[in-house]
Structures are given as structure tokens and as C-alpha cells.
Amino acid sequence: MFDLYQPSEEHEEIRAAVRNVVEKKITPFAAEVDADSRYPQEAHDALVETDFFAAHIPEEHGGMGADALAVAIIIEEVARGCASSSLIPAVNKLGSMPVQLGGSEEIKAKYFPQVARGEAGFSYGLSEREAGSDTASMKTRAVADGDDWILNGVKTWITNAGVSEYYTVMAVTDPDGARGRNISAFVVEKSDEGFTFGEKERKLGIKGSPTRELLFDNVRLPGDRIIGDPGEGLKIALRTLDHTRVTIAAQAVGIAQGALDYAIGYVKERQQFGKNIAENQAIQFMLADMGMKLEAARQLTYTAAAKSQRMDEDLTYFGAAAKAFASDAAMEITTDAVQLLGGAGYVVDHPVERMMRDAKITQIYEGTNQIQRMVMGRKLIA
Structure with a gap:
């Protein structure tokens, strides 16, 4: 059983490479990032430069195609020097994983290459203030309008909000449908009209990673932005x-x-x-x-x-x-x-x-x- 999860020589090479980057370009800024509650741009740039920004993106979309253990090692090593910075690769995986698991080849081809190149980050919009652990009780709504969807609502506690270009957002699309099977997932782009952000939360820790609300006011989403089929979001x-x-x-x-x-x-x-x-x-x-x-x-x-x-x-x-x-x-x-x-x-x-x-x-x-x-x-x- 041990060989099922024993890190390989390649995994240890990745660890050594990440540790070198962290020691030189991330840890030296960790205290300042925390004290100033600012985004760790130095870490961002270093991770992009070394292809550790979103290493999980498959090779066919221009990514490293790192396996789950390699991604875990990358995040572990970055967090060893700066927890805020470790949320860059962690949230890129979190935000894009719904697309990887349930999205069409077309939607993957549209967004993944940009993330792989470090041109865009991906955040995840599930939680609401009254729908944290009880995600099925969310209030955010997406209403069909021809081939498009009109999105309204608020998402809360969103990591790297305002920095990421893309957001996987869950919304109720069938208010009268069965609880938990009436929610759909969409990709929202930072530039979408009607999509704005709340003020940054003032937090106990991970102060370098901005946490903000996502605010949707009649945001029109093209039909090809849905991830999977309607009702599959949760x-x-x-x-x-x-x-x-x-x-x-x-x-x-x-x-x-x-x-x-x-x-x-x-x-x-x-x-x-x-x-x-x-x-x-x-x-x-x-x-x-x-x-x-x-x-x-x-x-x-x-x-x-x-x-x-x-x-x-x-x-x-x-x-x-x-x-x-x-x-x-x-x-x-x-x-x-x-x-x-x-x-x-x-x-x-x-x-x-x-x-x-x-x-x-x-x-x-x-x-x-x-x-x-x-x-x-x-x-x-x-």
C-alpha cells in the first residue's frame, strides 16, 4: 500500500524547486505582506515565472499537468514560507476544478490556457452569509433569458476576490426544484457588466489574500458560461x-x-x-x-x-x-x-x-x- 502515495523522485524535485523559489522570492516578503494586508505580488510573479501558479491545469491546455500530490507539495512548500501566498495556487485549483470536473471541452479550452500562462486567476463563489455550511439554502439566482442567464445575488468570503479574472459561481436556477438539485454553476468574468466587489474583509490571518464579497446586479451571462447541465451545480x-x-x-x-x-x-x-x-x-x-x-x-x-x-x-x-x-x-x-x-x-x-x-x-x-x-x-x- 505504501507505494500508492509515496512521493516519487519527480515529486521531490518539484519540492526542491518550489522551496528554492519560496526561500528567495516569497518568504522575504511574508512579514511585510501580513503587516500591510497587501496581495503578495512578488509571490504571484514568482509562481507564474516558474509554472507553479496553476500547475494542475492539464498539458493539453498549456499547463504542467501536475498530479494532485505534486500540487499538494507545491502548496505545502509555499505555505511553509507564506500562507497568504499559498492561496494563489490553492484557489486557482479550487476555482477551476468545477470546470475540470463538469465543464465542456469548449469551456476548458476558453479559460484554462490563460490560467496556465498565469494571465488570469480563478476564484470560487459558493458561500453566502446565510448559506455557509448549508450551501443548498443559497439565495443567489440565475434566471434564463433566451440563451443567456441573468445573475443576481451576493457571494461571501471569496478568496482572492478582485484579483482573479474568473469566478466559478453557484446560483439557484430552479427555485421550485428539489433542494440541492436546483443549483447551477457558471463562469463569471471580472469584466462582466453589473459584477462588482465588496470591501476587503479585515481578518485575523492570511491578510495578504484579499477576501471580499461578489456582488451581482443583473449580470448577463452567455449560455456557454454554464458548467455542466442546469441543476448539476451543487x-x-x-x-x-x-x-x-x-x-x-x-x-x-x-x-x-x-x-x-x-x-x-x-x-x-x-x-x-x-x-x-x-x-x-x-x-x-x-x-x-x-x-x-x-x-x-x-x-x-x-x-x-x-x-x-x-x-x-x-x-x-x-x-x-x-x-x-x-x-x-x-x-x-x-x-x-x-x-x-x-x-x-x-x-x-x-x-x-x-x-x-x-x-x-x-x-x-x-x-x-x-x-x-x-x-x-x-x-x-x-
């Missing part, structure tokens, strides 16, 4: 999350690895009572627990990534498990990293307080960890 959206929860797990693993690395370096240098505090058994026990949780999270994430690549039937369970376990582990590990630094961990001079703030969102977005446990529980008793 099914496509949930299938998408099965795959992309793996990327959030990878992000959590990367954040946790960055915090552990920094904490180890600190305790090996910090002296109290005439010796490095790393020599204290209590410190070693904390590090051991952190390392153990991190490696367990990584292995579960890689297993889920392999299942994503193979489209295994049990991906729903493993995607939820990887996301919940890795994000819980990241929150614990980053909190312990702050503790290991003591007072120094609580100030912005050291990156672990940022990592702790960034880790929190991984327990919330793409389905709270309470929802992940519901998903797993239902699969176990099915």
Missing part, C-alpha cells in the same frame, strides 16, 4: 471540495512545518540557566509531539492526494479526514511554537505568531472541521 461544487480539501490540508501542513522549523532553531539558540533550552526534557517532549502530529498529518494528506488523483470512491472520507486532522494539528503546532518562544513568540519580530493566526482559517474554510466530522461520520455508517 453536485459539482461538492465534488470539487472533495478534491480541494486536500489542498487545505497541504496548506496546514506547510504552515505547521514552518512553525516547527522556526521553533527548533530558536530553542537550540536560546539559553536559560546556563544551557540551551532545547536540552530540557520538557522542551523535547513538546517538540516530539509537534513533529509526530505533523508527520501524521502529512502522510494522511498525501494519501488523500493520491486518492484525489485516482478519483477513488472513498475520496470524500479521506479528503475530509486530511483537512480536519491537518488543520487541527497545524493549530496545535503553531500554538506550541509560540509557547516555545515565550514572550518572543507573541511579538511580530518572529513569524510564529503570524503562523498561528494563519493556521486558524484552515479549520474553518472549505467546510468547518465540525462539517468534516459530519462528512466522515456519515461515510462510516453508510
Whole structure:
């Protein structure tokens, strides 16, 4: 079974290449990006230059065609240096995955080459303020008008909103239809008339990744912008999350690895009572627990990534498990990293307080960890 998810030599070459880019062109700007709450343009440019911007795009559309494990490794390594920057490849996969799973060849050919070249990003519009975990209760509507659709409503908590050129948006197209089977998916373009953005949310973490509302006021969408058939939108959206929860797990693993690395370096240098505090058994026990949780999270994430690549039937369970376990582990590990630094961990001079703030969102977005446990529980008793 081990060879089903063991990273290959090619995977490790990708890891080394991404780590080199991160250390030189992304990590040096991470603190500034957080402090100024600004989009990490340096990371964006570096990822485009090295083809890691949207590595999942298939080769036939000009992309790298990276498998799910390679994408997870890319996101993990970027998150190790800057969580905000890791949302660039993660959200490009999230936003375009519905097109990959349910879109026609024509719609793929229209949008994927631009994303592969780094000319456009892709965001994902599912959540609303009163339809977060309960996605089927969304209020956004798309009404047929000849061959076109007229879109009205609001989407909330949209990552990289305003930066991305394209948005996969879910909307109710049959208000009288069966709940969950009356929703369709569309591609909305940033330039569409009537499509605007709300103000940037002021957040605890991932401050370099803009989060805004999507506002639709009689936005006219050509008929060829629909993804799949009418009524398939929620099914496509949930299938998408099965795959992309793996990327959030990878992000959590990367954040946790960055915090552990920094904490180890600190305790090996910090002296109290005439010796490095790393020599204290209590410190070693904390590090051991952190390392153990991190490696367990990584292995579960890689297993889920392999299942994503193979489209295994049990991906729903493993995607939820990887996301919940890795994000819980990241929150614990980053909190312990702050503790290991003591007072120094609580100030912005050291990156672990940022990592702790960034880790929190991984327990919330793409389905709270309470929802992940519901998903797993239902699969176990099915």
C-alpha cells in the first residue's frame, strides 16, 4: 500500500524547486505582506515565472499537468514560507476544478490556457452569509433569458476576490426544484457588466489574500458560461471540495512545518540557566509531539492526494479526514511554537505568531472541521 502515495523522485524535485523559489522570492516578503494586508505580488510573479501558479491545469491546455500530490507539495512548500501566498495556487485549483470536473471541452479550452500562462486567476463563489455550511439554502439566482442567464445575488468570503479574472459561481436556477438539485454553476468574468466587489474583509490571518464579497446586479451571462447541465451545480461544487480539501490540508501542513522549523532553531539558540533550552526534557517532549502530529498529518494528506488523483470512491472520507486532522494539528503546532518562544513568540519580530493566526482559517474554510466530522461520520455508517 505504501507505494500508492509515496512521493516519487519527480515529486521531490518539484519540492526542491518550489522551496528554492519560496526561500528567495516569497518568504522575504511574508512579514511585510501580513503587516500591510497587501496581495503578495512578488509571490504571484514568482509562481507564474516558474509554472507553479496553476500547475494542475492539464498539458493539453498549456499547463504542467501536475498530479494532485505534486500540487499538494507545491502548496505545502509555499505555505511553509507564506500562507497568504499559498492561496494563489490553492484557489486557482479550487476555482477551476468545477470546470475540470463538469465543464465542456469548449469551456476548458476558453479559460484554462490563460490560467496556465498565469494571465488570469480563478476564484470560487459558493458561500453566502446565510448559506455557509448549508450551501443548498443559497439565495443567489440565475434566471434564463433566451440563451443567456441573468445573475443576481451576493457571494461571501471569496478568496482572492478582485484579483482573479474568473469566478466559478453557484446560483439557484430552479427555485421550485428539489433542494440541492436546483443549483447551477457558471463562469463569471471580472469584466462582466453589473459584477462588482465588496470591501476587503479585515481578518485575523492570511491578510495578504484579499477576501471580499461578489456582488451581482443583473449580470448577463452567455449560455456557454454554464458548467455542466442546469441543476448539476451543487453536485459539482461538492465534488470539487472533495478534491480541494486536500489542498487545505497541504496548506496546514506547510504552515505547521514552518512553525516547527522556526521553533527548533530558536530553542537550540536560546539559553536559560546556563544551557540551551532545547536540552530540557520538557522542551523535547513538546517538540516530539509537534513533529509526530505533523508527520501524521502529512502522510494522511498525501494519501488523500493520491486518492484525489485516482478519483477513488472513498475520496470524500479521506479528503475530509486530511483537512480536519491537518488543520487541527497545524493549530496545535503553531500554538506550541509560540509557547516555545515565550514572550518572543507573541511579538511580530518572529513569524510564529503570524503562523498561528494563519493556521486558524484552515479549520474553518472549505467546510468547518465540525462539517468534516459530519462528512466522515456519515461515510462510516453508510
